[in-house]
Amino acid sequence: MKIDVLKTNGEKLDKKVDLAKEVFGIEPNEHTMYLAVKAELANMRQGTHKTKTRGDSRGGGAKPWKQKGRGTARSGSRRSPVWVGGGRAFGPEPHLYTTKLPKKVKRLARRSALSQKMNEKAVLVVDDFNLKVAKTSSLVAILEKLGLTGKKLTVLVSDITENLFLSARNIPNVYIVAAERASTYEIMDCEMLVIEKSAVKSINEALK
Numbered sequence: 001m002k003i004d005v006l007k008t009n010g011e012k013l014d015k016k017v018d019l020a021k022e023v024f025g026i027e028p029n030e031h032t033m034y035l036a037v038k039a040e041l042a043n044m045r046q047g048t049h050k051t052k053t054r055g056d057s058r059g060g061g062a063k064p065w066k067q068k069g070r071g072t073a074r075s076g077s078r079r080s081p082v083w084v085g086g087g088r089a090f091g092p093e094p095h096l097y098t099t100k101l102p103k104k105v106k107r108l109a110r111r112s113a114l115s116q117k118m119n120e121k122a123v124l125v126v127d128d129f130n131l132k133v134a135k136t137s138s139l140v141a142i143l144e145k146l147g148l149t150g151k152k153l154t155v156l157v158s159d160i161t162e163n164l165f166l167s168a169r170n171i172p173n174v175y176i177v178a179a180e181r182a183s184t185y186e187i188m189d190c191e192m193l194v195i196e197k198s199a200v201k202s203i204n205e206a207l208k
Contacts, residue, residue, distance in 0.1 A: 001025050001118075005125045005197055010145040017125055017197055019118075020204040028112040028119070036109035036184035039099040051091030054079040106184070111207050113187040124148075124194045129157055134166035143174070146194075154190040156182050158198040179203050 001024055002016040019025070054060070060079035067074055075082070081089040101109075117123050126146065131138055143149055152173040157164065160176055168176050177186050179199035187193060195203070 003123070003125055005127055006146060007127050008129070008142045008145065010147070013127060017200050018204075019200065020208050023111050023204055023207045024114050024118045024123075026111055026115045028116040029108055030112070032105050032109040033112050033116070033184055033188065035101060036106055036113075037188065039101050040183055040185045042097040042099045045097040047096050048094050049092040050094055051088045053089075053091055054081060054087030057085070057087040059085070107207055109184040110182070110187065113184045114193075114203070114207075117187065117193045122190075122192050124192055125197055125200065126194055127197050129155070129164055129196050130161065131163040131167055134163040136167050136170050139164070139167040139174075140171065143171075148192060148194070151191040152189075153192050153194055154182070154186050155194045155196070156199050156203070157196040158202055180206055 001019040001021050003019055005013040005015065005017050007013060054077070057079040060077035064075050064078055065072070073082075078086060080086045114123075124146065129142075140149075143153075153175065155168070155174065155176050156179040157176060158179055160178055164176060168174050175186065175190070179195070179202050182203075
């Protein structure tokens, strides 16, 4: 599969780049993409939620009132979930949400996500993002020339340079990601997928 390569000024290069059909041209498997995105979002959760049960609540050493004769319900502890200030019944406890997927499923999900973006014509290959200075305005100017201003972008690069990282960190909805480590969620969670030309080879080799 051949695709045009754009310079940072918006002009096309004479030579096109080859995208592996096994990576960018398969029938997207929606279920594997769902599993991969679900697993990644679950793995991002801290799982530190906690409420006090009756065993953690303060008080409860003495019986609040006598068993009989008051015409009210019997109670043996102020820590009961029934009363204000008591513990919570069946409250959340800290636990891990970690989900692991087989390597083949994760690779198929990434290939499916890339192919889905190709089907949507939401893939753009740029010659080089090697910025000489760390200036947000420089990267903003490049995005304007490429017609990407205001869009949510995932930029896949072969190497995240310091200048590129510093230039992009203040631009809303522009995420710089190392191509070899790009997840299904990062590929899907954008309007346009921008790939640096040098990163295409590593993607083809990693997922072919």
